[in-house]
Structures are given as structure tokens and as C-alpha cells.
Amino acid sequence: MTLFSQATVNATPNPYLIQPATIVEKIREAEDIDTYRLRFVDEQMRRRFRFAAGQFNMVYLFGVGEVAISIVSDPEEPETLDHTIRMVGRVTKAIAQLQPGDELGIRGPFGQGWPLDDAQDKDVLIVTGGLGCAPVVGAIEYIFRRRNQYGGVKILHGVKTPHDLLFRERFDVWRQHPDTQVLLTSDQPDKTWHYHVGVVTELFEQVVIDPSRTIVLMCGPEIMMRLGVPILMQRGIPPNAIYVSLERHMECGIGLCGHCQLGPYFLCKDGPVMRYDRVASWLGRTGV
Amino acid sequence: MATQSNNHIDVVPKVLLQQLIDVLSAKGYRTVGPVVRDGAVLWDTIRQIADLPIGWRDEQAPGRYRIEQTDSTRIFGVVHGPQSVKPLAFAPREPLLMIERSQGRISIQPTMPKSEKVAVLGVRACDLAGLAIQDHIFLKDAYRDPYYRTRRDGLFLIAVNCTRALATCFCASMDTGPRAGANFDLALTELDEEMLVEAGSEAGREVVRALTCAPASTTQTSEAERQIEACADSQTRQLDRSRLPQALYDAHEHPRWDDVAARCLACGNCTMVCPTCFCHSVEVAPDLTQTGSEQSRLWDSCFTQEHGYIHGKNIRPTIKDRYRMWLTHKLASWIDQFGTSGCVGCGRCITWCPVGIDLTEELPALLKSSTQIKEESIQS
Numbered sequence: 001m002t003l004f005s006q007a008t009v010n011a012t013p014n015p016y017l018i019q020p021a022t023i024v025e026k027i028r029e030a031e032d033i034d035t036y037r038l039r040f041v042d043e044q045m046r047r048r049f050r051f052a053a054g055q056f057n058m059v060y061l062f063g064v065g066e067v068a069i070s071i072v073s074d075p076e077e078p079e080t081l082d083h084t085i086r087m088v089g090r091v092t093k094a095i096a097q098l099q100p101g102d103e104l105g106i107r108g109p110f111g112q113g114w115p116l117d118d119a120q121d122k123d124v125l126i127v128t129g130g131l132g133c134a135p136v137v138g139a140i141e142y143i144f145r146r147r148n149q150y151g152g153v154k155i156l157h158g159v160k161t162p163h164d165l166l167f168r169e170r171f172d173v174w175r176q177h178p179d180t181q182v183l184l185t186s187d188q189p190d191k192t193w194h195y196h197v198g199v200v201t202e203l204f205e206q207v208v209i210d211p212s213r214t215i216v217l218m219c220g221p222e223i224m225m226r227l228g229v230p231i232l233m234q235r236g237i238p239p240n241a242i243y244v245s246l247e248r249h250m251e252c253g254i255g256l257c258g259h260c261q262l263g264p265y266f267l268c269k270d271g272p273v274m275r276y277d278r279v280a281s282w283l284g285r286t287g288v
Numbered sequence: 289m290a291t292q293s294n295n296h297i298d299v300v301p302k303v304l305l306q307q308l309i310d311v312l313s314a315k316g317y318r319t320v321g322p323v324v325r326d327g328a329v330l331w332d333t334i335r336q337i338a339d340l341p342i343g344w345r346d347e348q349a350p351g352r353y354r355i356e357q358t359d360s361t362r363i364f365g366v367v368h369g370p371q372s373v374k375p376l377a378f379a380p381r382e383p384l385l386m387i388e389r390s391q392g393r394i395s396i397q398p399t400m401p402k403s404e405k406v407a408v409l410g411v412r413a414c415d416l417a418g419l420a421i422q423d424h425i426f427l428k429d430a431y432r433d434p435y436y437r438t439r440r441d442g443l444f445l446i447a448v449n450c451t452r453a454l455a456t457c458f459c460a461s462m463d464t465g466p467r468a469g470a471n472f473d474l475a476l477t478e479l480d481e482e483m484l485v486e487a488g489s490e491a492g493r494e495v496v497r498a499l500t501c502a503p504a505s506t507t508q509t510s511e512a513e514r515q516i517e518a519c520a521d522s523q524t525r526q527l528d529r530s531r532l533p534q535a536l537y538d539a540h541e542h543p544r545w546d547d548v549a550a551r552c553l554a555c556g557n558c559t560m561v562c563p564t565c566f567c568h569s570v571e572v573a574p575d576l577t578q579t580g581s582e583q584s585r586l587w588d589s590c591f592t593q594e595h596g597y598i599h600g601k602n603i604r605p606t607i608k609d610r611y612r613m614w615l616t617h618k619l620a621s622w623i624d625q626f627g628t629s630g631c632v633g634c635g636r637c638i639t640w641c642p643v644g645i646d647l648t649e650e651l652p653a654l655l656k657s658s659t660q661i662k663e664e665s666i667q668s
């Protein structure tokens with residue numbers, strides 16, 4: 001082994017090492033969702049940490065455990081890192097008890113994010129469904145901060161009930177951007193609902209798509225992808241222009257623990273964002 | 289099967305083999321070898337050749353493992369126990385971090401394993417192949433594992449070429465044995481009176497230089513050769529990989545999965561004894577005062593309820609899902625992930641399955657088309 005490669009090996013950081021980070025701000029998004037703005041305690045980490053939009057961190061709570069959470073803040077401002085966390089499990093419910101000044105741990109960044117460089121100068125069609133769409137919120141904010149680098153933006157968002165519509169104010173702000181269309185739908189609406197009624201794939205009929213210059217970002221239940229993608233393909237969008245964010249049990253973040261497999265992929269390492277044509281044969285199979 | 293190497297081969301009379309342990313000890317190695325315990329052989333520290341299971345033999349069959357003492361003088365008459373060499377590098381329980389909390393601040397220290405020189409005497413070819421696969425996963429992929437690295441770097445591997453196959457062995461069809469391929473420091477072949485010794489590394493050559501040995505005669509090397517060949521030829525099980533991975537991907541809805549799921553207990557034994565299975569979970573263990581918390585990784589199994597669990601739902605709720613996950617990963621998606629099969633043909637999953645599920649039977653059944661199944665049922 002040459003000296004150089006030895007040095008490289010020694011410099012390889014321990015991928016299991018957690019770094020302490022302080023909660024500098026806790027922003028309420030909904031009844032059970034908060035965004036935590038985190039800053040590394042270690043100054044070197046603050047300077048060194050870089051991530052791409054759509055990557056995630058393993059967020060650690062002392063004595064409780066780690067959970068994979070996507071980084072929703074802007075990659076060009078890595079000084080603080082925003083993580084939108086919904087109280088759904090053992091770790092996230094315990095994190096919800098924390099306040100600014102408290103410390104969490106961070107390991108990351110991990111995974112492959114949205115293809116926001118490839119999407120430049122193209123139209124971006126964002127299709128989301130249900131709760132849990134924080135990963136794509138980060139991508140949307142990224143695009144709007146660089147609005148002139150992208151073509152038309154269409155955001156189609158479906159929820160079951162109006163109560164499930166999170167980030168309501170953000171949709172209203174996004175709507176104001178030029179060349180931007182925001183369409184909402186609910187399939188179990190109440191009297192207050194004044195948008196479309198039905199499932200999100202019905203909204204495809206309400207948008208004009210130029211398939212030669214459109215890139216699709218999808219995030220939501222897999223059933224939405226399975227039903228939605230064929231319709232988009234009928235509209236002429238090739239499957240390699242469609243990206244889906246997939247969810248599996250992620251425990252290590254580094255493709256070693258084996259839990260997040262989908263066919264030949266480790267979604268923590270090869271995903272969570274995958275090009276549709278690569279995973280098409282795996283979606284819709286039971287028990288994978 | 290790995291072909292005969294061009295390495296120089298020496299011969300040591302078996303009565304002088306104690307020298308090997310002594311030389312290793314002088315070089316700072318603790319030697320571990322197979323020892324009889326609780327009706328099986330397990331790895332443990334050995335100080336003398338007499339600690340090895342001399343004269344013992346193992347018989348293995350689906351769901352069955354027995355060892356018995358015979359009047360043979362063979363030192364390595366037992367082929368293998370439930371442990372491959374895996375636990376010596378990928379520890380079943382590895383503390384990763386110690387995390388302390390004081391006044392709301394946390395501090396984190398990696399807990400690296402003690403670096404120790406361990407000579408493993410009696411590694412079988414299939415297990416060397418398994419270790420090479422684990423090396424790829426933990427040391428050559430996108431992320432390198434420093435815990436595995438520390439343990440692995442301390443290993444001095446003394447292979448023993450197999451001259452007897454178990455009923456469950458199928459290494460020959462997996463091209464992993466019965467001769468140790470690469471990846472060893474020394475490889476032994478046991479004859480009646482003497483042990484042939486081949487060095488596979490510089491460290492191995494250094495050890496051989498310190499032994500009282502002579503170059504092996506052609507008669508001795510051809511006899512060793514003959515016994516290894518005979519071992520390969522005696523294997524009755526095999527696995528036809530020619531249509532993998534795709535044929536198994538295509539068999540996702542095959543009725544045979546229901547059949548095997550009805551037999552499988554989802555106990556996870558197959559994954560625990562497998563030389564290549566690498567799934568692990570992370571355990572968080574805070575102390576009672578909530579000031580310290582240890583983070584460890586533990587072997588996990590894709591047969592557990594939790595393996596496919598994600599908030600509120602289980603991706604693989606049924607035993608059918610889990611057996612399919614295991615076999616499809618082992619024999620098919622592993623090839624896409626790491627460029628090799630995840631199976632090395634050691635046969636442990638067959639032996640240690642309490643109900644004797646045999647992947648060499650399951651795979652051909654799963655690759656049968658519905659037409660073939662129909663034709664066979666008409667004929668019978």
C-alpha cells in the first residue's frame with residue numbers, strides 16, 4: 001500500500017460517529033410537525049459540512065436513538081440545517097419534547113437527493129401526496145430561491161382531508177411566483193375546501209406539459225406513483241425524467257445495515273430519490 | 289473449484305504441529321481453533337493441538353447436526369460448526385459509541401475494539417470466500433467500517449482444505465471450495481501422518497520459515513490433490529446459478545413461496561449461521577442515571593418483525609415476504625449489489641434450519657415455470 005492511500009484510509013471518517021448540534025430554533029409547522037434549525041457545536045464541522053438538496057441526516061436523541069430526516073434548508077447555507085420532523089415514532093415523539101438550546105446529534109449527510117442540477121432550465125412538475133412531503137418542500141424552496149434558473153413550475157398536491165394540508169402558507173407563497181401553478185386536491189373534502197375534489201392524478205388533466213422539457217419529482221405513497229407514472233408516460237414523459245422519493249426502514253444511513261433494501265438497491269445510499277425507470281419493476285410488488 | 293496453486297508446498301509431521309501454535313504465539317498471536325462444546329464445535333482459544341477436536345467427526349443433514357468421537361487420528365475431522373469466521377471480524381455485538389450527557393450537552397466517543405492479533409486455525413474454503421464477501425461489504429464499498437477493519441486487520445488465517453464433504457456441502461458448485469482459494473495466510477491439507485502447508489501471504493511465509501518442515505514430495509501433494517478432488521466429487525447438492533439473478537426476480541409471484549412459507553418458522557437461524565449475512569440493528573442503551581448511553585450494533589435478521597418496519601407499517605409482514613426477501617437477496621440481488629452470489633455453499637442454513645428447509649431444493653422449485661409444474665403433477 002502506498003503512503004498516499006494509507007493517508008486516505010486514515011482520513012476516512014468513522015461513518016457511525018455522531019456530532020453534537022444545538023437546536024437554535026424550533027418552528028411549528030403543524031400540530032404534530034416542527035422544523036428544527038440545528039447548528040453543529042463543533043466549529044470545524046460547521047465549516048466543513050456540505051450537503052446536496054434532498055440528502056438526509058441521521059438525527060440522534062440522547063439515550064433514545066437515531067432517525068433519518070431529510071435536510072430541507074438550502075445547501076448553500078450549511079451553517080444551520082433545517083429538519084422538519086413529524087411526531088410519528090418513538091424517536092420523533094421524544095425529539096418533540098426538546099426546546100431551543102437543547103442538543104441533538106447528527107450523522108450525515110447521506111443518500112442521493114433530487115436532480116436539481118439536471119432540472120435547470122427545464123419545467124419542473126412536482127407531484128406530492130399525503131403527509132410526509134418534507135423532502136420535496138426543501139426542493140421546492142431550493143428552486144424558488146433560484147427561480148430564473150428553472151422553467152415553469154407546477155406543484156400538484158393531494159391530501160385525504162383538508163386537515164392533512166400542511167405548509168398551507170407556503171403553498172400560498174409559492175403560488176405568487178411567476179410561471180408557477182399550484183393545484184391542490186382532497187378526496188375527502190369538507191365545506192371549507194375550495195380546491196379540486198379527487199385524487200392527485202386527476203390534476204394532471206389541468207396542467208399543460210411539454211414532455212420534451214419536463215422533469216418530474218414525486219413524493220408520497222407508492223400507490224400514487226404506480227397510478228400516476230403511467231398517466232405521465234402517456235403524456236409523453238419518459239420514465240427516466242421521473243424521480244421518486246422512496247421510504248424504507250433506514251437505520252445506518254450508509255448501506256450496511258440491510259434494512260432499506262428495495263430489490264438490488266439500498267435506498268439510504270442509492271436513494272431515497274430514485275429515477276423511476278430504475279425502480280419501476282420493484283414498485284407494486286408485495287413484500288419488497 | 290479453485291485450482292491448485294503454484295505456491296510452494298511444505299510438509300510438517302502432525303506430531304510437530306504444536307510448533308505452529310508456538311511460533312504464532314511468539315509472534316504475538318492468540319490462536320483460536322474449533323473446540324468441542326455443547327455438542328458442536330465453536331471457535332475458542334487453543335494453546336495446544338490437543339485442544340482441537342482430534343478424532344471427532346460431524347454429520348450434518350437438513351435440520352440435523354451431530355458430532356461423534358471416532359478412533360480416527362484426524363485433527364480436522366469436523367468440517368464446521370454453526371460459526372463461520374464471520375463473528376471474528378463482524379462481531380455479533382459491537383459497541384460503536386459511548387455518548388455522555390451533562391447539563392444538556394452531549395459528547396461522543398467512538399468505542400473501537402481492541403486491536404488484537406488472532407490466528408484462526410481451521411478456516412474452511414467456503415468461510416474464506418464468505419469473509420472475502422464481507423470484506424467487500426464493510427471495507428470496499430462507499431463507506432468503510434473502522435470497527436470491522438480493526439478486527440479484520442488482526443486476523444491471520446490458517447485455512448484447512450476439505451478432504452471430506454458433509455451431506456449439506458455444495459461449495460464445489462459455488463466455486464468456493466473445497467480448496468481454499470485466495471485470502472489465506474496459510475493453507476493446510478491434512479493427510480494421515482502429515483500436514484501439507486502452503487503459504488499464501490508474506491506473513492504466512494514468515495511463519496513457515498520458523499517451522500521444522502521439508503518440501504512436500506510429489507506423492508504427498510498428489511495424494512492431497514486426490515483427496516480434495518474426491519471431496520468435491522462426493523458433493524451431492526448443487527446450486528445452478530446460470531439464470532440468476534433475473535430468473536429469481538421473475539419468480540416473485542411463484543406459488544412455491546407459499547409452500548416454503550408454510551414450513552419456515554422465521555426463526556432467523558439461517559441468517560445467524562450464514563457467513564455472509566450482514567444485516568445489523570443499532571441498539572441504544574442508556575444507563576439508569578441517563579448520563580451515559582452506549583450505542584452498539586447487533587446482528588439482525590430479515591426474518592424479524594422489525595426488519596421491514598417503518599412508522600406504522602411493515603413492508604414485509606408475512607413469513608412468505610421475509611423468506612422471499614432472504615433468498616432473493618442471497619442468491620439474486622446480492623449479485624447486483626456486490627458482483628458475487630451471497631451464498632458460498634457452506635450448507636449451514638440447511639443444517640441449522642429447525643425444519644430443514646434446503647435452499648438447493650427451493651431454488652430449482654422456484655425456477656420451475658407453471659407449465660413445468662403442471663406437467664409434473666400430471667405425470668405423478
